[in-house]
Amino acid sequence: MKRTAVAPFVLATALVLAACGSNAGSPTSAGPSATADVGRAATVTPVDAGVLQAARTEGEVLLYTNSEEQQMTPMIKxxxxxxxxxxxxxxxxGNQEMFQRYETEVASGGSTADVVMSSDAVGWLSFLRGGNVADYTDPNTPNLPDYALLGKGxxxxxxxxxxxxxxxxxxxxxxxPTSMAELAKMAPQLDGKIGATAISNVIQFGATSAYLDKYGDAGWQTLERIGAHAGLESDNGPLVTKLAQGQYAAAFFVSGAVRAFIVGDVAKVVNYRYLTDGTPLLPRAAAVTSQAKHPNAxxxxxxxxxxxxxxxxxxxxxxxxxxxxVKCAFGLPQVKAIVGEDNLIIGAYDPALAxxxxxxxARFNKAFGR
Structure with missing residues (x-):
């Protein structure tokens, strides 16, 4: 499957260029906002002194990630x-690439990733079955919500x-529209103006499967009503470019990573919403690998x-x-405040997904004329 998030520079470039030639006016709201109580700082349990000292002796950690450099830089610094x-x-x-690369490197006896970071649920399930995740329980585990632990390690x-x-x-x-149901109702009048990524995209599959897990056949009916009037793109890059140029009026199940870049001139052209019945939250996971050369780091x-x-x-x-x-303009409390706690759709790495x-x-492709 393809990389999950549109590269920030691709999004920013496409949308800023479109904004420069737009007469859409100044932005009224780049995206939804809500006052949300983030609560008291969560309990944090660090690793023990022995692990920390060993990590400093190792001196480095190698990450394989499906996130772009611009996203990783603030974390690394x-x-x-x-x-x-x-x-x-x-x-x-890419998601599939990182899992395959790790397995190839292990098989050849070479050094490989110490940590893998991906949002590909099916890829993770296969990686776990292959014994590629270290048997490690982080000290923070008792402090985390149940949905944070996606599989052993x-x-x-x-x-x-x-x-x-x-x-x-x-x-x-x-x-x-403020919901998937409204988008489906509007679909005939937006014929050809609705866009999404193909189901081969990790984000699209993850969002679709989580959405259907909550809404079942009613969810399929909504997707089929939209699909009859929608176009599919191979990835987020072409999707947001066509959206910025006006070929699409709306796109759904788009990676939330783009939120941070819908500002300034970009926000003159586009805005985003959390659809009340269609905002699946997809876990982006990390794990220490079983063959890490720097396991303590x-x-x-x-x-x-x-x-x-x-x-x-x-x-x-x-x-x-x-x-x-955690103070964040688009953290989980803000999403919950807008869509409502009962409407939260938090994805899981259910073995049944495979x-x-x-x-x-097959059904998605039929609904969207593929």
Whole structure:
């Protein structure tokens, strides 16, 4: 499957260029806002002194991630400032590519990733079955919500919502749907003006499967009504480019990572919404690998990711923190305040996804004329 998030520079470039030639006016609201109580700072349990000392002796940690450099940089800088003596090296790869690369490197006896970071649920399930995740329980585990532990040793560090994005010049804000049900009702009049990514995209599959898990056949009916009037793009890059240019008026199940870049001139062209019945939150996970060459440094990195400071740094990279006490303009409390707690759809790495995937893919493609 393809990389999950649109590269920030691709989004920013496409939308800024469109904004420069737009007469859409100054932005009234780039996206939804809500006053949300983030609560008291969550309890943080660091690794023990022995692990920390061993990590400093190792001196580095290698990450394989599906996140772009712009997203990782704030996290890496904050980690290295908090943990002098441990250098972070990060390599951005596609989801399938990173899992395959790890297995190939292990088979050949070469060095490989100490930590894998991905949002590909099916990929993680296969990686776990292959014995590629270290048997490690982070000290923060008792302090985390149940949904944060996705499998033995696999932890969510971000709960990324998918969003709906609109071209305000084509579809003014006061006419934009606020739910998937409304989008489906409007679909005939927006014929050909609704866009989404193909189901081969990790974000699309994750969002679709989570949405259907909550709404079942009624969810399929909504998707089929939209699909009859929608176009699919291979990835987020072409999707947001066409949206910025006005070929699409609306796009749904778009990676929430783009929220941080819908500002300034970009916000003159587009805005985003959390659809009240269609905002699945997809866990972005991290795990220490079973063949890590720097296992202690890897544990320190993961432990820090799950701390309040780590979650704040993740927010700076456009990720969605979920721990209490983390100040972030688009953290989980803000999403919950807008869509309502009863409407939260938090994805999980359910083993059934692997067997259900072909059926979901086939029906989705039929609904969207593929």
């Amino acid at each position: 904050a980690f290295e400032a908090a943990n002098p003596g441990i250098e972070v090296r990060s390599l951005t790869l 696999v932890y969510a560090f971000s709960e990324d919502p998918v969003i709906a994005v609109f071209n305000k010049a084509v579809l003014p804000e006061n006419k934009q 890897a544990k320190v990195w993961l432990n820090w990711l799950l701390s309040t400071k780590g979650q704040e740094a993740a927010c700076a990279g456009g990720f969605t923190p979920y721990r209490d006490g 067997t259900e995937q072909p059926r979901i893919v």
